[in-house]
Amino acid sequence: MKTIVIVGGSKGIGNAVVMQNLENCRIINISRTAPDIIHPNLIHFAIDVLGDPLPEFESMDALVYCPGSINLKPILGLSLDDFRNDFEINVVGAVKVIQHYLPALKKGEKPSIVLFSSVAAKLGMPFHASIAASKAAVEGLVKSLGAELAPLIRINAIAPTITETSLSASILRNDRMKENMKERHPLKNYLKPEEVGRMAGYLISEDAASISGQVFAMDYGLVSFKL
Template identity: 65%
Template sequence: MSRLIVIGGSKGIGNAIITSLLSSYDEVVNISRTPPENESENLKHYSCDVINDELPEIDSADGLVYCPGSINLKPINRLSIDDFKNDFEINVLGAVKAIQKYLPSLKNGNNPSIVLFSTVATKLGMPFHASVAASKSAVEGLTKSLGAELAPTVRVNAIAPTVTDTELASKLLRNERMIENMNDRHPLKKYLQPQEVADMAGFLLSQKAASLSGQVFEMDCGIVSFKI
């Protein structure tokens, strides 16, 4: 039986991934504090705080996606050490915990793949992003290191999106002027929709990406890649 595990699939990008891939797997397992809005016979939900709770036992899996993230934007003199610790715990240690838990399950799967999430802020110096950029940079290091360590059995890749229209980014898109400014900042004159990121995740999980591991894919709408 083909099975995908999604950590944090109740909202935003994670929910878009679940919705997009329900028909591609015999079972999609969502692990998050709140259930997703989706209802399907092949969708199973475990209510779980990934950081603080024991993760459920799952005997085999073909894919693992770790979606939890944070957007904690403050000047450096207003960022506490606890802010850095919390962002690191959510973005990095949670991913490590999930991978350590489900690596035996993935090794029992068929052409297994892991997808993690970074951000364009690791490549593009942006004010007020010190904490999130530091933790997501660690995710990129984890991606490359584990990609090498787990080859050829398990592929590991990451997606680094720019601003995406989710609840997490709602403060950055809270009115028409901010939306217009966000579009103008990107050379492609747009920011991301969750489905676009879900499509990339689906590709990286699939056999179409069988030759890709240890890579970080910037979905940046041109903001990192171009100077126009």
């Protein structure tokens, strides 16, 4: 049975990855709060990834790092601490986890890593300076590590548009705002966590054995199309 370590699997996209793989995989979730489910294939560690020591595992087959942030402010409203905090969550946390679990991944079966970027790393959007800078760093990390870890470990990233999670609740807080958000996208919709979770599941599967160092936009046409 494949072992998947998911960082941030209690909510949102991370939770979707947990739920979609729970029946057929051993899931180890690392987050401050536990997923709202008890299952014999699920182990939870209540840990703050940035501040606490990480648990040790002998081997694992996949690592999915889900923590992220949505910190939307004009550039003069962003403090240097805002930039530091977003970078810590999105980049430093991912680096810490990858460095810690690289020996265990090397013992896994066709091991792989999935990180998360954002459409904001490719599309210039007002008030996204801090998150765009952090996610661009994630994309650079994926490219560099894809080359460094080949051929043993694959690493890819998903760059979603806005996804209906607790992080985006203030942006999608009523029906009018949800409809306006759909209209902004050429394919007239935005993401559900389950859609992104399925992509993560694909990228850690053997079906994606030829794919590494890539960033996959899931954007309902927002970046690619101008209609």
